[in-house]
Every structure is written in C-alpha cells, then in structure tokens.
Amino acid sequence: MSEPGLRARQPKAIQNALAVLEAAAHAGPGVTAQQISEALGMPRATTYRLITLLVEDEYLVRLPDLRGFALGHKVADLAGVSAAPALAPLPRAVRSVLADVRSAVRAGVHLARYDVAGVRDIDVDPDFPLLDEAALRATPGSSAMGRLHAEGGLGPVHQVGAFTAGFGCLALPVRGERGELVAGLTLSAPAARVSSPGDALVHLRRAVTRLEPLLG
Template sequence: MAERQGLAARQPGAVRSALAVLEAVAHLGAGVSAQRISTELGLARATTYRLLNLLVEDEYLVRTPDLSGFALGARVAQLAGVTAAPARLPGAARALLAEARRSVRGGVHVVLFIDGRVVVLDADPDFPLSDADRLVREPARYALGRLLLAAEGQVPDGAVAADLRRFGATRQCGEIVPTTGCLALPIRDDRGLTVGALGFSGARHRVEDPTEVIGALEPTARALAPLVV
C-alpha cells in the first residue's frame, strides 16, 4: 500500500512512466529484461523494478516462465480486445527459429493470428519489424497482414491471390521502403487452418524472387506449427 501511495503522490509522472514501461515491453517483445527496459527508458533501476512489480501485481504484465523477463499481461489484452499470446516460445521452437535465422540473411519473425489481429510472438532482435503498430492498424500493407486477411477470406487484391497460388505465401515488394520487402508463410493447425505465420523481411530482390527464402523457411514453418498453435 505504501508503494501505491508513493506512486500516486508523484502523479502524473508516475503514470507516464508506467505507460512508458508497458510500451517498452510491447516494442521490445516478450521476455525483455528489467535491465533492458531501464536502459531503453533511461529510468533508474529501482524505479523500473518498482513499476514492473506494480504492473505485474495488477496483471498488466506477466513474468516469463523462467522469471528472466516480462511480457504483456491479460489486462492489456482485455483493453486491446484481443487474446493474450503466450509469453514466450517454448525451447524447441526457439531452437528452430535460431537455426532459421542463422541460415537466412534477414529478419525472421513468428506471429499468431488472434481475433483478427497479428500478434507478434517473436520478432527478430537483429532485424526488428519496421513498424509493429502500423502492421496492426494497416495489415493490408504488409505480407503478414495480407496473410491474416487471406486466412479470414478477405484477400486484398488479385496480386495477393496470385502469390498464394504460386508461392503459397504473401509478399510486399518495395511498397513501403523501395529497397526492402517482406514475405509471410502460413503456420497451420491440425485442421489445416492458417493460424499464424513465419515472416521474412529483407532485401527487395529476395522477396521478388522468393524461391530461396521459401525453400529455407517452409520446413521451419511446418515444424513450428505443433509447438506454437
């Protein structure tokens, strides 16, 4: 109680700091450590830990299973109107993903499709998503969002349908940044429904001719399915 009274006494700065912590966890991804949050926000370590403990207590954040980091909690999901994603990929899935990232030069990301939204499970730390918030707001602009729309029977245009027929994947080639593009391969459940995606982001020419990338990532997408669905 004393902690809460002390926090309330410093309003509105404490509220802004707490919101900044939530935004940092959302941006940096599930499993981010308190030290990383402290460094990212320029907050004192003691202040960061105090805010994290309060946010965990109120279920805005959760600790990851190994207690080394934090992820968005159920109350954030309720506010956003979405189902909370698992806090962390299981070890076997992380090993598959690490191998895929070693073999493919570019960003490799894992997402689930939950309640009509793209929910990021694991974004490549070396090649982060360009704008995760915009991906949620404007899914049709990105390969991951196009695959989500296709899974819901809302194929944005004929080019997307053609990509799905030809490659079994969706693409975006230089439409946002002229030199880069992105690709999304489906992750399917045991009924064959697309419930997520393995995404790639990298040089535009590798997305325009995606044969190499798809060949490298398709086995990973299949192997990930029973581990993340």
C-alpha cells in the same frame, strides 16, 4: 544539489539524443547520419556518436543494406504501439526453430499468431527489427503477414515497398491439426530477396514444417 552521477552536460546530451530520434521519425526509414546532422545543424561527430548509442540501446536500428537507419522497437514500445497484453514465453523448441532459420537466411525472420484479435507478433527478429512498426500496426492489411490472414492463409504472400522503399516481406502460413491458419512466418528483406527468395524459401518451408506440430 544535483543527483549523484548527473553532470551538467548530460541534460544537453539527452536533449540531443531526443532530437536525433525526432529527426529520424520525421525523415522515415532509410535516413542517414549525414541527413540527421544537416537537419539538426549538429556536428557530424556528435551525431554519429549519438546514433551509435541509440542503435546499441535499440532506439534506432540500422537497415539491413546498411544505407541508413529507422526507429527501433523501443520507440514503438514507448509510444504504446505494443500495448497488447504480454504473451507467454515461447517454448524452447519454437525458439530453436527460429534460431536455425534466422542463421540460415541471414535476414529478418518474424513469427506472428492469428487469433480473434487479429495479428499478434510473438517473436520479432532481434537482429533485424521491424523497419516501421508504427505503420505496420496502423495498416496491417498492407503487410504480407496481414494479407496472409485476410486471404485465409493462401500463401506465400509477399509485398514490396508498402512501408519502406526497396524492402518487403514474404509470409508463409503455419497451420494447425485441422488445417486452420494459426500463425505466420515472415521473411523481411531487401526487395530483390523477397521477389526471388531462392534458398531462403526452402529454409522457411522447412521451418514451417517444424513449427506446425509445435504451434498447432
């Protein structure tokens, strides 16, 4: 007897969803629904429906420019990429600062800690997850956040195209009471905004000023 609620068609749907994830992983960030459909020989309507469900459940993420998709953070979690011990929840004041700057810049804003273990994400923007978390973990020195750490906090530091064509990130140092580097605040956005951040840089600097007494 089958499990309650498990219908005959569901195992096939699960297989199709896994196939979509595998196709997205092979193609890399920016793959479109049409490309996935063609690669799998799957009807477009079925592909679009599965992609919509996978985005809703955060296994896929739509890129900020709406041109395609990338693997979401849940895939990285399943792969053991985020295997580091869980950190304590962020104080409410820190979460408030992050919410304010994210609302102001309308792009991905991430916060990471620097310690003896290296760079550790402590708050990834839920609306704009990291585009290629596996690659970021494999080569942290290629990211703006990693370069900021390597250069001792001489920032801002930016990179464009290291992980995803047409996208980049800009990292600002967050310092402690003695001027030591304790964290980094990163803007993740299309390349044009990273190269010429404009008002976004103003909002990021204000956020850093508010974060330093909270994190230092």
